[in-house]
Structure formats: C-alpha cells, structure tokens
Amino acid sequence: MNMTSFIFYCFIVTFTPGPTNIVILTTVHNSGTKKAMDYTYGATIAFGVLLAISAILNTLLVTVIPRILLVMQIIGSVYMLYLAYQVYNMDTSKPSVNETGSFMSGFLTQFLNPKVLLFTMTVIPTYIMPYYVSMAAVTISVVAITIIGFLAFIAWVLFGAIFKGFLQKYKKIVNILMALFLVYAAIMIWI
Template identity: 25%
Template sequence: MIESIIAFMGATALLAFSPGPDNIYVLTQSVANGRNSGLATTAGLISGCIVHTTLVAFGLSAIIATSPTVFFAIKLLGALYLVYLAYSVFKSDAKVSLTDGAPKKSYTALFKQGVMMNILNPKVTIFFLAFFPGFLWDPDGNTVIQFYILGILFMIESLFIFGGIAVLAGSISGYLRKSEKVGVVLKWVQIIVFIGIAVFILI
C-alpha cells in the first residue's frame, strides 16, 4: 500500500508540474489579475475533481470486481491513452502564451468557473480512468475506498502545487517571457511524463 501511494504521489507531482490547460490557466489568471485570482481558480479546479473521482470509483469498481483480465485490460487502455496524450502534445505547438487575456472577475466567479471547467471536461474523467487503476494496491479489496483515497491525495497535492504556481506566477511568467526555448522544454516535459507513467502502469 505504502509503495503504491508513494508512487502515486510522485506521478501526481510530475503531472501537476508539467504544463497543461489547467495550470497554464491558473498561471494566466495570476499574471493578469494577481495571485488571489489564481488561487480562487485553483480551488475551483480542484473541487471539480470530486465529481470525477466519484464517477471513476463507482464505475470502475464494479468492473474490476468481475475479472482480473478486465482489470489488466483497463490498465492497458489507460497506458495507451497516456501514450496518445504524449503524441498529441508532440504534434502540438510548443508555444506557451500568458497574454491571451484573462478578464478580471470576482473570486467567487473564478471559483465557480474553475469547478465548471473541470466537471464539464470529459477528458478529466477519461484521464482519471487511465491514471488511477494502475495505483490500486489491492484490486481484490474495497476499490471504492482506494479510489477515494487516491482522489483525495490527488486533490491535496494538486492544490498545493497549483497554489504554488499562483503565488509564484510573477517570477515564473517573467522567465517564460525571457526564454524562447522554454516552450519546447515544457512540451517535452509533458511527453516524458505521460510516457513514463504509461510504462509504470503496465509494469
């Protein structure tokens, strides 16, 4: 159990730090409107993960209980999905823009927007489906509880990391603007993280 949780926390940290739509949006809000705007957005995004965790916990638990073969198939599909994400990043533009415009909103509005952005994004549920099963420590035990434990850990760690990005947004954005190569570096960080976790899930 401990080994699985440590591995999960390490993988979650890599994912949270690797640039994606959520943390780039947090960064944009913080640069444009201050760190509190970024923190409000972060709180909303993380809160939305409760819904996805619930969907995965109750949906997958019933499937996993039926057959070890089905469980392996789910992990295999998850790994393939992560490889697909890596390929999608590879084919995408390497630029990271912090100047797309982030209109000033109240903290409550930003929180609500973060929640809705997360809940209404089906890719988040698909990602949870791909990511979480590889870190269950006892597929024969109560998988609903295990999924919730992983979900809570995911939210807590992401909250601290996204919050850190919001607080340090000024210095981070300055560095991003100065370096022409940083977009390429961030792009390859995502690719390596996705492929690395895919391999870990399979082995």
C-alpha cells in the same frame, strides 16, 4: 495491508508531475488561481469517480484490462501531445481567455489521463481489495485516496500561485518546459 507502501504509492503517483498537475500549473500561470481551482475541482471529482468505478468494476475489468490499457495509452498519449502543442503555441503576449481552466475540462481530462487511469485501476485491486472487501472499507479507501489526490492538485495550484511572478516573467520558457514535460509524459507511457 502494508499501509506505508500504500500511502507512499498514493503520494508519489498524485504529487509527481503528470498531465493534470502540469495543466494546473499552466492554468495558474496563464489564467490565475481561480481558474486553476475550477479545473482542480473538476479533476478531483473525476478522480474520485474513477476510483469508485475501479472499485465497483474491478472484477469485471480483469479480462478486458489489456485491451483497455492499449486504447487508453494511445488516446492518452495523443491527448498529451495535443496539450503539449497547445501549451507550446500559447500566445504569451496577451492574456488568454479560454476554457482550459474550467471545471468541465478538469473533469473530462481525467478520463483521458493515462497516469490517473492506470493508478485508479491498480490501487484498489492491489492495496484495498486483498484485505478489505466490505463496501464501507472500500468507500472509505476511495474517499481517502481522493483526498490525497485533491491535496496534490492544491499543492500544484499553490506552487503556481507562489511562483506566478517568476512564471510570468519567463512565460515562453515556462510554456516550452511545460510542453516538454507533457511530451515526456506521453513518451513514458510506452517505455
């Protein structure tokens, strides 16, 4: 197993902007660090669950993957465009009190996040299963990848917390940029 390639793949996919990271940054910006951490905990647990499901069901999904990917691309793209619309239309004149920063929203959105779904469906069969098949090795791999994902989410929370003053000062511009990033992510699924 090429450990360097595996680590780079995990870090690049989890630390680069994607729907979850953008929602975390937006949540810090609009609702504070505590709400963003609630979302992060939910997103992390779902990330680990998805990795475990991928590890367990990998051989069963091989024949179904093309159809699953198409359905998830459609659902994921529509959901990201919906998130972009919500972020763009966010009322920046008053503080928001909503459930976008909750544990449950963090958990559930991972199941519609095409970046996470594609990653979890490819990382285990590509990097782990060809070299390690024991339950212990696969479990350790799932835990390690989940920790990497959690570190990525925390990095986005810290980024939002550090730059909160700047982000607050330019709320509307930041919301427009975050919405555009989500639209870009939705388009990139099809390219």
